[in-house]
Amino acid sequence: MESIVLTTEMIAVLGVLALTILLFVSEIVRVDVAAVLIMVLLGVTGMVSGNDLFRGFSSNAVMSIIAVMIIGAGLDKTGLMSKVATFILNYGGTTEKRIIPLISGTVGIISSFMQNVGAAALFLPVVARISAKTKIPMSRLLMPMGFCAILGGTMTMVGSSPLILLNDLILASNQGLLDKGVAPMETFSLFEVTPVGIALVATGIIYFVLAGRFVLPIAEGKMEDASGSTMEYFKRVYGIEGDLYEVRVPGGSPLVGMNMEQIEALAGNLFILASRNGDSIHLAPPRDETIRAATILALLGKKQALEKFVNEYNLSLLPQLNNFGAVLSPGIAGISEVVVPPSSVHLGKTLREMRMRKTYGTSVLAIFRDESVLTENLRDIPLKAGDTLVLHSTWEDLAALEKNRQFVVTTDFPREEMRPHKAGFALLFFAIALSLIIFSDLKLSIALFVGAMGMIISGVLTIDEAYESVSWKTVFLLASLIPLGMAVETSGTAAWIAHQVLSLLDGVPVWGLQLALAVLATFFTLVMSNVGAVVLLVPLAVNIALGVGADPRIFALTVALAVSNSFLIPTHQVNALIMGPAGYRVKDFMRAGGIMTGLFLVVLIIMLNVVF
Helix, strand or coil, rough: CCCCCCCHHHHHHHHHHHHHCCCCCCCCCCHHHHHHHHHHHHHHHCCCCCCCCHHHHHHHHHHHHHHHHHHHHHHHHCCCCHHHHHHHHHHHHCCCCHHHHHHHHHHHHHCCCCCCCHHHHHHHHHHHHHHHHHCCCCCHHHHHHHHHHHHHHCCCCCCCCHHHHHHHHHHHHHHHHHCCCCCCCCCCCCCHHHHHHHHHHHHHHHHHHHHHHCCCCCCCCCCCCHHHHHHHHHHHHHHHCCCEEEEEECCCCCCCCCEEHHHHHCCCCEEEEEEEEECCCEEECCCCCCCCCCCEEEECCCHHHHHHHHHHHEEEEECCCCCCCCCCCCCCEEEEEEEEECCCCCCCCHHHHHHHHHHCEEEEEEEEECEEEEEHHHHHHCCCCCCCEEEEECCCCCCHCCCCCCEEEEECCCCCCCHHHHHHHHHHHHHEEEEEEHCCCHHHHHHHHHHHHHHHEEEEECCHHHHHHHHHHHHHHHHHHHHHHHHHHCCCHHHHHHHHHHHHCCCCCHHHHHHHHHHHHHHHHHCHHHHHHHHHHHHHHHHHHHHHCCCCHHHHHHHHHHCCCCCEEEEEECHHHHHHHHHCCCHHHHHHHHHHHHHHHHHHHHHHHHHC
């Protein structure tokens, strides 16, 4: 290989690289602020021209991220991601060792057919719901999910941008091979890399299952569930406490044939929040609803009272919230306070006369009056001005009640409007975007924006909701780092680094050269785009392989897979995406990602030599 002379420009770029790593590791400023600072420094010093400095904001990768965030928000808006969360809870239980493989494996499979940051963005709300339900901190779930989203991109040739680009680079290299009289390389088929990708995903899952309790942090994320503190408040003020349970009413139960009002009288301190007959689910079921055989009830209360009720009336306690897990999740429903103002037309009326459940879709749990809490015979108590009603309802029904001047809602609650009736449109445009990614030649960003605009035009999201769904911190972080990658490439700094590292390995065995290339690719992808690393290193890998008589096709694949080894610092799009919601710090990635980086390299080299 020809020698590369270190220039003044290369020294300057190396200095900027060192400053970037220092800012990321020390966290003197936020990582997105650090990235913008580096971008401005590159522009001021002239290392990157003014025309190219802001090109990252229009790059294919950044625009793709914006589109997938909008698509993910659309799927969540219709309740589809809540259903996925319920499915995972039903089959994964409530422990880390069961939930992590299910979430991570699912994301890994999805990311093998779409951009890994897209898969991670889609599952952010799912993990938030699972975290709220199981009380497992998001920081214990998001890193395994994010790492497996990255690893899943190695399972097919359309799973990541570097693998998509690899076949084009092979075709470009073939012209040079023909000039040298060497047989051209064959391109890779869609599933040719799948065995290697499966091994990598499995390694990630096993790593977090076995070592997660040692390497995963317990951080306070921004998506924390407020239901825990809310329930503590209602327990302290009103004595309302307990958990949600599901019971089935068998044919031989004395409750069959009774209406809801009669059952409530028998339930004592248990609250009936929902019922299910066949496919029909009623939240706040009306008092005249009749119980039939196989009716399922959602009850709120203490376990001791529940067990007594179940035993006395021959009911079946179900092990999990299979039927009401989605509709009663903290993001959909909860407890609130509503004050009856002096101008209300309901003064002097009882809850029985007002038909609160049927009219407003709410269950009254208690009445606060004159510093006293009333919890018995609530339906027969006439309302007075200043009474505070403690309600359980969906947030959608509470939002409707808030518009009613006869009540004053005093509890802050999620006012987001869910649109389950738009689920068909959401799935349709998600499928269209995915099909365009897999089967068309459109750029990834264009294909994804077809799905994103479909979500907006069809009414799944409003344009304001689409803007709000985008994590602009992530956008600025990635767009600001792209000029750094350009400076590293165009200045020749990357080529100089590669030459210096590989010149030290003269005479090592073939697998040693493969490992060196993988390590080099791993380093490059931490400080520049993985696409840039592939473009730079694949031609170098081909030349090295030819020099030692190895298969250049496998060396090229080594580089394309190794640039997914992006776990050490949060420069990868997926890591940047999960950093804020989980409350991660750079040192968290260095601790957990350091071990994952080593495992990735070992499994990659072993599998490449076994499979190929």
